[in-house]
Amino acid sequence: MTALDHVRVIELANERISFAGKLLADMGADVILVEPPSGDASRSFPPFVDDEPGDHRSLHFLHYNTSKRSVILDLDDESGRDSFRRLIASSDILLESEPTQRLRKLGADYAQLCKFQPELIHAAVTPYGRGEPLSDLPCTDLTLMAAGGPPWSCGYDDHALPPVRGWGYQGYQTGCHYAVLSILTALIHRDLGGKGQFIDVSIIGSLNVTTEAASYAWLVAGETVQRQTGRHAATSPTGETQMRCADGRYVNTGVPPRFPQEFDRLNRWLEKLELIDKFPEAVFLEMGANWDGSFDLSQLGTDETITTIFAAGREALQLIASSLTAYEFFIGCQEAGLSVGVIYSPEEAFEDKHIKARGFQVDVIHDDLDRTIRYPGAPYRLHGSPWSISRRAPHLGEHTDEVLQSLE
Numbered sequence: 001m002t003a004l005d006h007v008r009v010i011e012l013a014n015e016r017i018s019f020a021g022k023l024l025a026d027m028g029a030d031v032i033l034v035e036p037p038s039g040d041a042s043r044s045f046p047p048f049v050d051d052e053p054g055d056h057r058s059l060h061f062l063h064y065n066t067s068k069r070s071v072i073l074d075l076d077d078e079s080g081r082d083s084f085r086r087l088i089a090s091s092d093i094l095l096e097s098e099p100t101q102r103l104r105k106l107g108a109d110y111a112q113l114c115k116f117q118p119e120l121i122h123a124a125v126t127p128y129g130r131g132e133p134l135s136d137l138p139c140t141d142l143t144l145m146a147a148g149g150p151p152w153s154c155g156y157d158d159h160a161l162p163p164v165r166g167w168g169y170q171g172y173q174t175g176c177h178y179a180v181l182s183i184l185t186a187l188i189h190r191d192l193g194g195k196g197q198f199i200d201v202s203i204i205g206s207l208n209v210t211t212e213a214a215s216y217a218w219l220v221a222g223e224t225v226q227r228q229t230g231r232h233a234a235t236s237p238t239g240e241t242q243m244r245c246a247d248g249r250y251v252n253t254g255v256p257p258r259f260p261q262e263f264d265r266l267n268r269w270l271e272k273l274e275l276i277d278k279f280p281e282a283v284f285l286e287m288g289a290n291w292d293g294s295f296d297l298s299q300l301g302t303d304e305t306i307t308t309i310f311a312a313g314r315e316a317l318q319l320i321a322s323s324l325t326a327y328e329f330f331i332g333c334q335e336a337g338l339s340v341g342v343i344y345s346p347e348e349a350f351e352d353k354h355i356k357a358r359g360f361q362v363d364v365i366h367d368d369l370d371r372t373i374r375y376p377g378a379p380y381r382l383h384g385s386p387w388s389i390s391r392r393a394p395h396l397g398e399h400t401d402e403v404l405q406s407l408e
Contacts, residue, residue: 002028003385007187010087011068012096013040016203017125018064019169020176021095024183025067026378026389032087032403033068036075039396049369055395056368062393063375066364070394071403075106086407088113093183094122099136110198120196121186125179129202144171148207153214153225153233163227174210175203236301239310242343243318249326249342256338257313258295263288265336266316279319284312350376366392 005028011021013035025031045060074080103109110122128134151163179201186197214225217235225233230242241253257263267285270276288309299306321329326342333340362377378387
């Protein structure tokens with residue numbers, strides 16, 4: 001039994017919400033992707049299987065539409081709208097990202113749909129929120145990321161360089177995460193005796209509340225954070241955390257060392273590597289190891305002694321990093337109880353032995369391609385109601401007859 005095997009979701013095909021539909025489908029919901037006769041536009045998005053464009057070869061579409069079924073409905077035709085209404089009557093959730101005027105034209109806004117399906121949970125995931133002045137303006141993932149605020153905190157110490165953004169559909173995916181959280185909450189509310197409801201998810205709002213402390217720094221202190229290379233944006237500069245190792249790879253050390261026992265282990269690591277004679281600042285590591293109690297990090301930059309001790313810790317790590325490969329440095333930090341991460345490429349992270357041990361790599365059979373394709377799995381494990389990719393992404397209209405006949 002899966003967590004959502006009793007739930008039916010109607011998803012009006014749109015790249016902005018495909019990840020939300022995937023999350024629900026892989027948790028067991030019956031997600032029916034409603035596509036126009038021409039198909040969802042993302043079916044033609046690169047990259048492609050074996051770099052060969054063609055029908056059902058878009059890796060983008062395949063990834064974002066696992067475990068779903070596909071139905072073709074022409075919603076500009078009355079018969080298509082009638083089939084859509086019958087689908088809604090048999091469903092728990094409507095997931096969409098349509099312009100307001102189009103929904104009204106189709107008779108598919110919440111006020112109309114809840115008349116014949118009062119238990120419907122209608123989730124609208126739109127750029128600025130439904131009914132706002134900017135609601136239906138054109139946008140892309142890039143423009144939403146820019147307007148929401150995260151790129152302001154991403155980039156380099158040199159502010160002459162422009163901000164940067166992260167990889168992938170982070171804007172859309174962030175909105176989708178909040179949508180799924182809201183949908184599951186609404187399901188609990190309904191199942192406890194409540195009714196269906198309308199959920200209005202703003203992608204811009206979702207992005208703004210995930211800007212680390214940027215929004216709160218402004219609201220509470222009236223200060224604007226500044227981006228920093230490889231570390232958290234802050235209202236005042238912090239020490240560098242990225243270090244280059246002997247093999248040219250980079251690691252990120254976060255803030256260590258910051259406790260007396262960590263300074264002690266770092267000092268002993270220098271001795272083990274026979275680097276202690278090359279580091280005259282080791283005396284400050286000893287001071288850190290003998291510090292009474294924990295350090296007050298708020299005094300960094302103002303208390304000369306604490307600032308000097310922490311600077312020596314960073315310099316010691318940099319010296320060690322310059323003499324070891326990135327992975328050797330990672331193992332050494334782990335043995336010394338210090339936090340560090342090798343800066344992996346996405347494919348290196350996917351192939352990491354710890355990731356593999358958790359079963360994160362999932363092979364899905366593609367009978368249409370006569371092969372299996374490896375997918376990223378879920379970052380969570382549900383021991384009582386296991387997560388799984390139940391089927392490959394559907395062909396256009398693959399389940400139209402099956403679904404519509406079940407409504408008769």
